[in-house]
Amino acid sequence: MQETLFCKRVGHLLPYSMSDSYTTDFTNPSTFILLGIPGLEAANFCIFCTMYVIAIFENFTILFIEKMDPSLHGPMYYFLCMLASSDLVLSTSILLKTLSIFLFNSREIDFSACLTQLYFIHSFSVMESGIFVTIALDRYVGICDPLSYSATLTNPVVAKIVPDVVLHGGILVLPYTFLARWWTYCRTNIIPHSYCEHRAVVKLACIDTHISSYYGLSVAIWVTGLDVIFIAVSYIQILRAIFSLPTKGARLKNFGTCCTQLCTILTFYIPVIFSSLTYHFGHSVDLQFYVLMVNVYLLVPPHAKPHHLRAKDQTDPGQAAPALYSYRE
Template identity: 65%
Template structure:
């Protein structure tokens, strides 16, 4: 392992993940909440998958999309968290060039995929509230499967150029990445070349993926709110809006740190060294942890099934 600041290579055999610069002395303590959050991610999302699979009343489009979200969160967190913990606990900072490209692809691919699933869930809520009598005919199981497949293919197509962009640049400055994981912009900043193509493509992917998804989500909720305010009584309005509460909370938890992390990577040159790393880790840790908690607490059917499951185990 070499931590030299200047090297002479085209494609490095390894990168060094520095972690969170400035917080090295606190790595042992930082590993504790990170590990707890990862356990919550695993238990929470696996519980969602288990409950939906074995509860026939939950075999509906909204819960199928929730299962897709759970799988996405599991892959996204597992692609980064184990390496982060190995840095914090064992100072294992080295990552091969191929492994770095693979991790980079998975992070971007499953982030875009998660955004697409949120958009699909917004469409489900739109149909359920604005066209309730046609919900079962519009969102048939085959349609749900096609939407899920489209989300996967779009995410893969948008993320596939990233490894090729990283591989084409010559790296002759340093192989040290000031993060706990391989992120596209953090890696290409190490190249000794004009990386404007990588910058432009990153912005294109951000706005054509998550940006468009967020736009469609906002448009869906404008129509949903119009339909809700046309309902005759306050009780029915609150009940209709309550079905969207979990989705709205999960959207805020995903998009806010996601866009904030992307913009700090590009325009946060004057920020403290540890800030971009912390924001990037929050983006990868918090949404996968919060989603099962939000849906478990706010969704009546899942909450009842969880309580029944735990009460059965205790007896």
């Protein structure tokens, strides 16, 4: 009964010639229907399109500057380039389809394409979480133990970290797609979302999907949760070291090093945590607000990273770390 009411509620958002077939019973549909953000298509097309263009431009700028400037060929900037590359994939994976929904009302997505989008979004989200851990590690060593920085974070060490982070995300998310393909779908093929989010897809299955739910929860707790704990502990130690400096100028200089990084990290993790809590407990949260929030971490973090390059003098470990060590002495 609830599914029928839901289909009637969103039926006016779809072309009349298609809406009837989407409200009938079926088994394992070949396509899904993405609703986007119901009622906000006109306003959000301009916003999303502008933010996507800016994100693409800024992230490619980061990659170009890092490649062309030899002084930026260091661990922290390699990690920043990893973050820029991850954001390019994340924003492209979701926004190309989202913009086609807003502009062309192209809501259909093939089942296999939906699972591919699901895989890329979630795997690169896990990778991005791992990259934030490496950035926190870089800042911790650079500020709290600067004399060992060059010996600890060498290029061979960074070369080992990069594939570990990539494999970490790619392998952990594979069961998402395998399980999603395994389930039988017979309720509806309408996804009240702007992209193929794992939980939104699995909810359409007509059999017990607790395996997917438990696995997704375990990944959230043991991967993202541990990443958040490590990052929090690292930055607590970093801030303690910064505020122990004797001069205001030194404190401000080193605090500026971490401020933008913390803002970027928060804009990534807060929507992720909000999405998880809303899925389990926030059943009364407005659908439009929920969909907007879960899009934030794919759109906002790419706009914060260029400040790292503009603040090069503050973030260069070769300059900031020895200065901090001399103050601590």
